[in-house]
Amino acid sequence: MAKCFTVAAFVATALCFSSVLISAYAADYLDVEGKVYCDTCRVEFQTKISDAIPGAKVKLVCNNRENGTLTYTVEGTTDSSGTYRLPVVGDHEEDICEVRLVESPRADCNEPFKSVDSARILLTKNVGVVDNLRYANALGYMKKVAQPECAKVLEEMGFLPVEA
Numbered sequence: 818m819a820k821c822f823t824v825a826a827f828v829a830t831a832l833c834f835s836s837v838l839i840s841a842y843a844a845d846y847l848d849v850e851g852k853v854y855c856d857t858c859r860v861e862f863q864t865k866i867s868d869a870i871p872g873a874k875v876k877l878v879c880n881n882r883e884n885g886t887l888t889y890t891v892e893g894t895t896d897s898s899g900t901y902r903l904p905v906v907g908d909h910e911e912d913i914c915e916v917r918l919v920e921s922p923r924a925d926c927n928e929p930f931k932s933v934d935s936a937r938i939l940l941t942k943n944v945g946v947v948d949n950l951r952y953a954n955a956l957g958y959m960k961k962v963a964q965p966e967c968a969k970v971l972e973e974m975g976f977l978p979v980e981a
Contacts, residue, residue: 847905847940849877851916851953853895855926858967859959861933866970869899870926870958874919877903879912879940888912892919905951910941921958928959 853873857866872894879889889909893901903916915935921927936953 846949847942848950849903849905849916849938849940849953850950851875851901851936852899852955853901853918853921854899854955854957855921855923856930856957856959857926857964858971859963860967860971861930861957861959863955863957864967864970864974866964866966867957868926869895869897870921870923871895871897871899872922873899873901873958875901875903875956876917876919877905877914878917879909879914882911882913889914905940908941908943910943912940914938914940916953916956918956918958923958926958926960928961930957930959 853870853875854863855868855870856862856864857868858864874892874894876892877890878887880886881888889905889907889912891903891905893903895901901916915937917935918929934956936956938951938953940951
């Protein structure tokens with residue numbers, strides 16, 4: 818009977834200790850997830866005919882909001898669905914953090930947007946969000962030439978037809 822209690826106590830202690838380690842790790846760790854797409858209509862936003870860009874390179878950069886000093890950076894690559902996930906270590910409450918486009922592997926879709934080339938994101942636990950995953954706005958590159966079906970897609974969205 819004493820051995821059962823000892824084993825049970827050991828397991829409970831081990832579980833408790835591992836929970837503390839996981840909590841300590843989780844408290845200082847976030848992930849940033851986002852997507853990179855090809856703007857097939859050259860309108861600088863996603864449409865139903867936008868394509869994901871697998872293999873696109875992105876970079877997360879955090880700078881101190883007071884003096885602009887670089888505090889954290891990490892690079893990543895999108896998977897087959899155009900999604901990236903970047904690990905963030907530490908709390909960046911005093912920083913301005915942005916995910917930036919680095920490179921598109923597609924020769925036909927590698928022109929950066931003129932208006933937006935980064936997505937700003939809050940990377941702190943001090944915003945009332947319990948989850949360790951933060952989502953960045955999708956970022957994109959423009960195709961060299963707009964697709965013929967874009968006029969119809971944009972008209973369906975409530976925009977005037979685009980002149981070619």
